[in-house]
Amino acid sequence: MSGEVNGLSTDDDSTWPELKLPELLYSDAVRQVHATIEKEWGFLQRSSCQIAAGRALWNHVIHDPLANLLAGESYLRNLHEKIKKDRLNNAREISGVVLAVRTLWFDSRLEEALNSVNGREAQVVLLGAGMDTRAYRLSCLKDSDVFEVDFPEVLQAKATLLQAAKESTYEHRQIMSKAKSLTRVAADIRENDWLEKLQTSGFLPEKSTVWILEGILYYLTQSQAMQVLTIIADKCTLTHTALLADFMNKPSTTLSNSIFDFYSDWPDHLLPSIGFTHVKLSQIGDPDAHFGLLNDPLNLFNKLRSVPRSLQTHPDDGTPCCRLYLVEASSSSDQKSA
Incomplete structure (x- = not known):
């Protein structure tokens, strides 16, 4: 893989330095949290840490x-080893590149949606938010x-x-939310009460909303995913509603021992x-979905x-x-559809 992103060559050695882990990862509180994740969480929950590792090791673009x-x-170590192996073997796709492209696509589409006429001051809902940091980054x-x-x-x-x-010792600005407000809502979107819990937490159904479903739909069953999508689609009759989501096709769901369903x-x-x-x-690799990473x-x-x-x-x-x-x-008919 080669190319440039923001003037940085994506196959330059400086892009993939040796893994340097922050000291904070070794503090008692942080070690305890990650030990619990390894011991008690299921695959769906742990996937949020895998996605965060992708953002960390593709930090030169994200x-x-x-x-x-x-x-x-x-x-972090697991993905870093895969990247080292890919580079050693001159792989055409470096591990984590899909996560990097997907993250950048969602970032750019979210910014575009919020800059549109109907998107200004819109609510943003991240379903299956996991370890997402957009509220701190954007x-x-x-x-x-x-x-x-x-x-x-x-x-x-x-x-x-x-x-x-x-x-x-983290810089204070790195852990300050850039959003007008940030509310975390404990709910399982596979159940029937997640929208009620969202509204109880301050979500306004009649207000313009951007819904983000990144890396979540394919973990649901067909009926669960359709229920979530239909609930969101129902808001189209109330107010301007924008949806950003990624979908697997059928062959993709066969690659991970039935982990994926929808x-x-x-x-x-x-x-x-x-x-x-x-x-x-x-699709990954399209002109608006490669960001100089898949040339x-x-x-x-x-x-x-x-x-x-x-x-x-x-x-x-x-x-x-x-x-x-x-x-x-x-x-909405006046929403920009590029």
């Missing part, structure tokens, strides 16, 4: 000062009330880790059927882009066409 702390040592949230929804144990662990950062081969058809009027779909024409994602989406296996070698779709949808 700029997340809190990612190391939230990821924990084991996930100044575009300065006029937005942000709600992070996740399991109570995830939100508590995150709060404990951030409190440890506040009490340490899929949609055609989310750009699914979302209009439940109430969204504007839908734009991108090799022979990398997996570029090869897939040339294959019709209707095909489940690649015509050249018979391998599954595993796709990740990045989808933005809205309910």
Whole structure:
């Protein structure tokens, strides 16, 4: 993999230095939290630390000062070893690149949504927020009330880790929310009461809202995912509603021993059927979804882009066409749909 991002060569040795872990990871409070995560959390909850590790080790393009702390040592070391191996083998795709592209796509689409006429001062809801740090990273949230929804144990662990950062030598500005307000809502979106808990926490159904579902839908069953999407789509009749989400296609769900369930081969058809009027779909590697990180024409994602989406296996070698779709949808005719 080669290219430039913000003037920085993505295959430069300075991009991938030796792993240096912050001293705070070895404090008693932080070690205890991550030990609990390793011992007690399920795969879905632990995935939030894996995603944070991706942001940490691709920090040269994402700029997340809190990612190391939230990821924990084991996930950082694991991903760092994969990156070293990929570079040694001259891999066309470096481990974590999908997480990096996905994060940058969501960041850019969120900023665009909030800068639109209907998006100014909109609420932002992150379902399955995990160790997300957008409220601390993105100044575009300065006029937005942000709600992070996740399991109570995830939100508590995150709060404990951030409190440890506040009490340490971390720069104070790194752990100050940039959002107008930040509210954490303990709820399981697989259950029927998450919207009620969200509203009890201050969410206003009649106010313009940007919903972020990053890395969460495919962990749900078909019925659970459709219930969540339908609840969000129902808000289209009340107010301007924007949705940012990623969808796996069917072949992608077969790669991880049934960890993944929900899929949609055609989310750009699914979302209009439940109430969204504007839908734009991108694939990893598209012009708006590579950010200078996927310039090799022979990398997996570029090869897939040339294959019709209707095909489940690649015509050249018979391998599954595993796709990740990045989808933005809205309910208002005057919402920019680039």
